[in-house]
Amino acid sequence: MKGWFAGGCLRSRDTITRWIALTTLAAMLTALGFNALFTKLAGVWAYPPLSEIGLLDKTALTTKLIEASPREMREHLAAVASDSNSNITWHATYEEMHLPSIPDDAQRTATLQAQRLLNKSEQQLEVFQPSDWPQGNGHYALVVQLTDGSWLMFSAVSRSWGLSEWPRTLILIVLVLLSTMLVALVATRHLARPLRHFAEGARRFGVDFRAPPIELVGPREIRQAILAFNAMQAQLQHFIKDRTQMLAAISHDLRTPLTRMRLRGEFIDDPEQQQRLFRDVDEMQAMINSSLEFFRDDARLEPATAFDLAELLQTLIDDFRDQSIDIAYSGPPNLVYFGRPMGLKRVISNLLENAVKYACEPAIELSRDAQKVTILVRDQGPGIPPESYEQVFVPFYRLEGSRNKNTGGVGLGLSAARAIVLEQGGALTLSNRKSGGLEVRVVLPVLKGENRG
Numbered sequence: 001m002k003g004w005f006a007g008g009c010l011r012s013r014d015t016i017t018r019w020i021a022l023t024t025l026a027a028m029l030t031a032l033g034f035n036a037l038f039t040k041l042a043g044v045w046a047y048p049p050l051s052e053i054g055l056l057d058k059t060a061l062t063t064k065l066i067e068a069s070p071r072e073m074r075e076h077l078a079a080v081a082s083d084s085n086s087n088i089t090w091h092a093t094y095e096e097m098h099l100p101s102i103p104d105d106a107q108r109t110a111t112l113q114a115q116r117l118l119n120k121s122e123q124q125l126e127v128f129q130p131s132d133w134p135q136g137n138g139h140y141a142l143v144v145q146l147t148d149g150s151w152l153m154f155s156a157v158s159r160s161w162g163l164s165e166w167p168r169t170l171i172l173i174v175l176v177l178l179s180t181m182l183v184a185l186v187a188t189r190h191l192a193r194p195l196r197h198f199a200e201g202a203r204r205f206g207v208d209f210r211a212p213p214i215e216l217v218g219p220r221e222i223r224q225a226i227l228a229f230n231a232m233q234a235q236l237q238h239f240i241k242d243r244t245q246m247l248a249a250i251s252h253d254l255r256t257p258l259t260r261m262r263l264r265g266e267f268i269d270d271p272e273q274q275q276r277l278f279r280d281v282d283e284m285q286a287m288i289n290s291s292l293e294f295f296r297d298d299a300r301l302e303p304a305t306a307f308d309l310a311e312l313l314q315t316l317i318d319d320f321r322d323q324s325i326d327i328a329y330s331g332p333p334n335l336v337y338f339g340r341p342m343g344l345k346r347v348i349s350n351l352l353e354n355a356v357k358y359a360c361e362p363a364i365e366l367s368r369d370a371q372k373v374t375i376l377v378r379d380q381g382p383g384i385p386p387e388s389y390e391q392v393f394v395p396f397y398r399l400e401g402s403r404n405k406n407t408g409g410v411g412l413g414l415s416a417a418r419a420i421v422l423e424q425g426g427a428l429t430l431s432n433r434k435s436g437g438l439e440v441r442v443v444l445p446v447l448k449g450e451n452r453g
Contacts, residue, residue, distance in 0.1 A: 023187035030179035194218025309337040331366030355379035375442040383432035
């Protein structure tokens, strides 16, 4: 019990709020880390100042050695002290160095650090950056005046691949964006996985009432939603089971007295009264059968499967053709769809029967795109009043033109058809055609990952 409680406490801390906070914090820390790394490498990526290229230390040592040597040896010693990274030259006068002309207000003087290191005054030291030279393609230069008035010039090569301020700022922005996107991607994948699992479980229950409960995974808020969904699913499954048992009892209890009424009608001497009674009994029997079929509707419990929808429609057309009823078909010869074939067969069969009873020239059109499958059932006839588009889906509602006992049903066909389509995530709507007649549109969703036919 103690372990369960501790585990429950730990699990309760896994919340969406906590993940959002941790994601924000991780993104900030990652961005700061990239920024620190870039700053550490800034001396390599950017044009570094003179104090960071190691020229001062070498200048101080070389200056002391050359200044202590005889004047005639200084040029040779300067050449010997030069290497591939820096060049040292000795000049008798300032003009011999051919330094770039800089305005007096922009004169580059060495830092206090350089003055103390070389033991020289401000007038005896001058510093030149690469940008001081013509076209900005120069080099680092430090010139030092010796005690006898001659000059030493220390030159360091400027790297052409150094970055200016704007590229460095751009790189920092890119690094911050990359770090934020990286952390956000990890966090969103962690949150999206349980949401996707929840959606798949809900979709599975939508096509199969006998689907098992959804596994509890993810942060606390998502697990609470899954718990509520599983409770609702259990209640619906219990309701369906009770309804099936109740309808079975009603079916038996209602048919028995109707059978007794028919038997008693056999003893009525008046033929006219006898026929009226038999018509009433038959009508009640038809209403009971239709009602039980509508409410029981085994097609709703049918598991979803992949089947050829185009072939199913063509089979229905062949069945009507056997009754000398021609139905035009427009659409692909094959179309694989994931759904409930028995339920869809009942829907289309019901719509075609209505088109045959109340109109003429029935036709079917089948089409598909990336998101949906559309089935159109058309006819040539009087259509229905626009204000009755939704009323005809109400159970037991019948239009005046269909109330005769020869053609009219009990008003449950369209209700059952729409219920089946809605349970598969689709929609069923009616509209009058401009050329005359009725058009019934059945739109069915295409599930992600469904194979195309």
